[in-house]
Amino acid sequence: MGEKINFTVNGKPVSVEIEGWEKLLDILRDYLSLTGAKRGCDDATCGACVVVVNGEAVKSCIYSAKKLEGAEVITIEGLTDGKKLHPIQQALIDAGAVQCGFCSPAIILELYALFNKNIDATEEEILKALKNHLCRCTGYETILEGAKLAQKYLKEGKVFK
Amino acid sequence: MEFKYLGKNVQRPDAVSKVTGKAVFLDDIKLPEMLYAAILTPPYAHAKILSIDTSEAEKSPGVVKVVTGQGCKVVYGDCIRDRYPMAVDKVRYIGEPVAAVIAENPYYAKQAVKKIKVEYEKLPVYTDALEAMKEDAVLIHEKNGEYWHLPAYKPIPKTNVAMHYELKKGDVEKGFKEADVVVEGEFIYPFGSSAAIEPHGTIAWFKEDGTIEIWSSSICPFIIREDIARTYGVPVSDVRVHIPEIGGCFGYKSDVIIEQTVAYIASFVPGRPVKWVASRKEDFTSTVIAHGMRIRMKIGAKKDGKLVAMKATVYHSTGAYADTGVNIAQGAAHSSTGPYEVPNCYLEAYSVYTNTPPVGAYRAYGYQYSHFALERLMSILARKLNMDEFELREKNYLGEGKENALGEKMWKMHGDVKKCTDLVKKAIFSKPKPKEDERYFYGRGFAAIVKGPKGAPNSSKGCYIKFNIDGSVSINMGGAEVGQGLRTVVKQVTAEALKIPPEKVRVYTEIDTQFSPWEWQTIGSMFTVQGGRAIVRAAERLIQKLKQNAAYALRCDIDMLDYDGEYVFLKSDPSVRISVPEIVRGYMHDDGITVGEVLQATADARLPRYSLPDPETGQGNMGVDYTFGAQGCEIRIDKKTGEIIVDHFASAFDVGQVINPVQIRGQVVGGVMMGIGATLYEELKFDKDGRIINPHFKTYRFPTIEDTPKKQTVEFVETPDEIGPFGARGIGEHPVIGVAPAILNAIYDAIGVDFYRIPITPDLIKKAIEEKKKQKTEVS
Numbered sequence: 034m035g036e037k038i039n040f041t042v043n044g045k046p047v048s049v050e051i052e053g054w055e056k057l058l059d060i061l062r063d064y065l066s067l068t069g070a071k072r073g074c075d076d077a078t079c080g081a082c083v084v085v086v087n088g089e090a091v092k093s094c095i096y097s098a099k100k101l102e103g104a105e106v107i108t109i110e111g112l113t114d115g116k117k118l119h120p121i122q123q124a125l126i127d128a129g130a131v132q133c134g135f136c137s138p139a140i141i142l143e144l145y146a147l148f149n150k151n152i153d154a155t156e157e158e159i160l161k162a163l164k165n166h167l168c169r170c171t172g173y174e175t176i177l178e179g180a181k182l183a184q185k186y187l188k189e190g191k192v193f194k
Numbered sequence: 195m196e197f198k199y200l201g202k203n204v205q206r207p208d209a210v211s212k213v214t215g216k217a218v219f220l221d222d223i224k225l226p227e228m229l230y231a232a233i234l235t236p237p238y239a240h241a242k243i244l245s246i247d248t249s250e251a252e253k254s255p256g257v258v259k260v261v262t263g264q265g266c267k268v269v270y271g272d273c274i275r276d277r278y279p280m281a282v283d284k285v286r287y288i289g290e291p292v293a294a295v296i297a298e299n300p301y302y303a304k305q306a307v308k309k310i311k312v313e314y315e316k317l318p319v320y321t322d323a324l325e326a327m328k329e330d331a332v333l334i335h336e337k338n339g340e341y342w343h344l345p346a347y348k349p350i351p352k353t354n355v356a357m358h359y360e361l362k363k364g365d366v367e368k369g370f371k372e373a374d375v376v377v378e379g380e381f382i383y384p385f386g387s388s389a390a391i392e393p394h395g396t397i398a399w400f401k402e403d404g405t406i407e408i409w410s411s412s413i414c415p416f417i418i419r420e421d422i423a424r425t426y427g428v429p430v431s432d433v434r435v436h437i438p439e440i441g442g443c444f445g446y447k448s449d450v451i452i453e454q455t456v457a458y459i460a461s462f463v464p465g466r467p468v469k470w471v472a473s474r475k476e477d478f479t480s481t482v483i484a485h486g487m488r489i490r491m492k493i494g495a496k497k498d499g500k501l502v503a504m505k506a507t508v509y510h511s512t513g514a515y516a517d518t519g520v521n522i523a524q525g526a527a528h529s530s531t532g533p534y535e536v537p538n539c540y541l542e543a544y545s546v547y548t549n550t551p552p553v554g555a556y557r558a559y560g561y562q563y564s565h566f567a568l569e570r571l572m573s574i575l576a577r578k579l580n581m582d583e584f585e586l587r588e589k590n591y592l593g594e595g596k597e598n599a600l601g602e603k604m605w606k607m608h609g610d611v612k613k614c615t616d617l618v619k620k621a622i623f624s625k626p627k628p629k630e631d632e633r634y635f636y637g638r639g640f641a642a643i644v645k646g647p648k649g650a651p652n653s654s655k656g657c658y659i660k661f662n663i664d665g666s667v668s669i670n671m672g673g674a675e676v677g678q679g680l681r682t683v684v685k686q687v688t689a690e691a692l693k694i695p696p697e698k699v700r701v702y703t704e705i706d707t708q709f710s711p712w713e714w715q716t717i718g719s720m721f722t723v724q725g726g727r728a729i730v731r732a733a734e735r736l737i738q739k740l741k742q743n744a745a746y747a748l749r750c751d752i753d754m755l756d757y758d759g760e761y762v763f764l765k766s767d768p769s770v771r772i773s774v775p776e777i778v779r780g781y782m783h784d785d786g787i788t789v790g791e792v793l794q795a796t797a798d799a800r801l802p803r804y805s806l807p808d809p810e811t812g813q814g815n816m817g818v819d820y821t822f823g824a825q826g827c828e829i830r831i832d833k834k835t836g837e838i839i840v841d842h843f844a845s846a847f848d849v850g851q852v853i854n855p856v857q858i859r860g861q862v863v864g865g866v867m868m869g870i871g872a873t874l875y876e877e878l879k880f881d882k883d884g885r886i887i888n889p890h891f892k893t894y895r896f897p898t899i900e901d902t903p904k905k906q907t908v909e910f911v912e913t914p915d916e917i918g919p920f921g922a923r924g925i926g927e928h929p930v931i932g933v934a935p936a937i938l939n940a941i942y943d944a945i946g947v948d949f950y951r952i953p954i955t956p957d958l959i960k961k962a963i964e965e966k967k968k969q970k971t972e973v974s
Contacts, residue, residue, distance in 0.1 A: 054301060063299075067215075068215070068218070068219075068222035069216070071221075071391075071392070072221060072393075073391045073392065073393065074393075074474035074890065074891045075890070076474065076891060078890070081391055109213075110215055110216075118210065122210075122214065123213075126205060126206075126209040126210070126213060129856035129857060129859070131206065131208075131209050132442075132677035132864065133391070133439075133440065133441045133442040133443075133676055134208065134209075134212025134439065135219065135390075135391045135441030135677075136391050137212050138214075138215040164899050166899070167891065167896055168899075169391055169442045169444060170442055170677045170860070171860055171864045172860075172863040172867030172902060172906070173899040173902045176899065177899065177902075
């Protein structure tokens, strides 16, 4: 009954057997123990489950596991090497954009996908990307500041440890 | 006052684990042999359970056990013991647990739960306090009045009134007779939800050795521990509660409710842990919801603006179970006079059972409802008196020597609302208002606020600090970090109190009742004040021990010594000194003989002389420590769409002492946004049968990054507090309080229409503008 799906997560090849009902979020959290992606709603509205698939930020809670064959998935766990923080992570910290932290990994990955595609994204484009992410703590002010700071760090090629 | 480590932007201790996705939240926890529960809720909000058939569900794949409430004897509650972990013979709200399936994975559990068949007999449904208070209303709790309750709460038996509270100050009738002008109104703050992005969840495990272990995304581990121990008849010490990272709280995770349900379910499969995490829908229907408030308020004033009397009645649709919700209604009533002195008051509250999910805590705990009514009425009163609204407010502000409705005297240390007002006035009202143009109406509004903690007389926070051999410090407390930045406060206050750099202070991460010092619960903006004071006390004890150990080493009396964070030294000759690492484990003489105490200390702190309400007057020391503030806004109203755009929102609070500038601004900006959500967008809607129409984020309009005000001004006054650490006081809840009245006052300023209910949607505005136009043409 199980179907085998092969794809990469954070650059490493993985092969998982699925039953068919699973979404990418189930695969990451329950099969691969990558719990940085969060489940915050059941109608794909909160954005806490966002990860990067083939360069695009996607809501993993509605992304069928069956579509994963050959895909390249990047999760929050793939952004660091255990020592250094990614500039986007550091920027959100520096801006004070991290409060409860539940929405933070997904916001970081949303910005990661956005800035990889266009490091010069305008404020309007940043807002458009971030409007898919609900945050109850910050009132969003520091998240926008953090996004702009991340852009600056990335352009300057800053390295953080 | 100048501090070395306060007022600085120290990085939050949990920042890195949160941005790397490594912070462990409830749903990230996997335990060996863990099972998963799915819960069945009823299709009716009020109905008798006639029969439950679980046979099909039991045959479903992966199912371990099916559980119902039939025969369940458990009744629990902290204030009124009226809650059941699972419905026994009737259901009282739409999200009430009726049965549950325990299965090997959540998918199997959810599939099987659909196969449970239940027969119901419908009963009349009440979704509003006023309907449930009608004389012929069917009783939602036949046993109302018979449940155990704390003595301070007064249920009215044979009615749906779970609690009636009265506060009397002066002579209210006489007061209104003296009044030259009276204003009144009925204000509605409808149902909503704290709606943290992390849904609420619990893991419960009845172990073979008779102990019970619980994990919950809760902020009251010690209350859960006592509740569960009482319920299952085990010593409190045999219940162990863990609190992992919490993905936001804003109130609702402080009420024990899902923990009892999950524990009840898990008690059927002893030996194996059972996890239940709410879906978003269940987070709305089956945890606790918010608000449900109707307040009738009447204010009397003299011609010169002096307030002489107030009458307020709070009708709280407290939901199917009252328990802790009664405190919210009580808080709303006794805070009705807000930041003003009113000599004659009659303030009352009714907590009324309704067929809606139980109402629980929500940031500001009653104060936002009273202030909504009060600050709207103060603006209306100013108009009626033809008086400047700031002059009216300032004439009546509480301050040194004045007395609030509870009969508590204010001192200088309580802070300065006038200074806060001046800051907001400068930010919002110093320039002339833009003139109406083709596209927009413009308006500005103001509200002043005050809030005290909602505590309990014995509520306190504990603290344990130990010095390590290298002079670094580990601190352990029971305060729950929900995002508010509590751990950063702990770090900075400890650093300041022990005169060591914050980098040398390691703050605790998770809470575990087996190791954590006792704390009542982390609510009511009390942690900085009480927890901070506990840290200062523990630090003082440690410094005393440091000096004692140094006295052995330096062979002098303790009072000759001083401490600077690195050394203990002779005041008269600082070159005679000993370093902290040398005396951490006592002082070892050259021959190895060691004397003195190990450098560790515990301390706790509560609010001084916090009391229960007086049974006659309802007054008492039920705030003790207050934070005053002022809020104002500039808005624009789109003539065509009715959309309200908040261009600028300004807040000023007298917080005593800023501990971390970035963090405190984040608290205020986030709180204001939450207030804007309640004012303009959010409402949990019920149909007449008690079903929630919008229990999802797609339909429960939650503010996004596109809804933020164009600008937020945030200012602080620093009148030192005598209770909190280094003068600091609480600020967690306050930013939401003045938002609704400030915006509604601004709407009046823009279009000349008074609203008494939130949320104010574009449709309501459009209708009001059309109505206004019609009236104008009729007049002309």
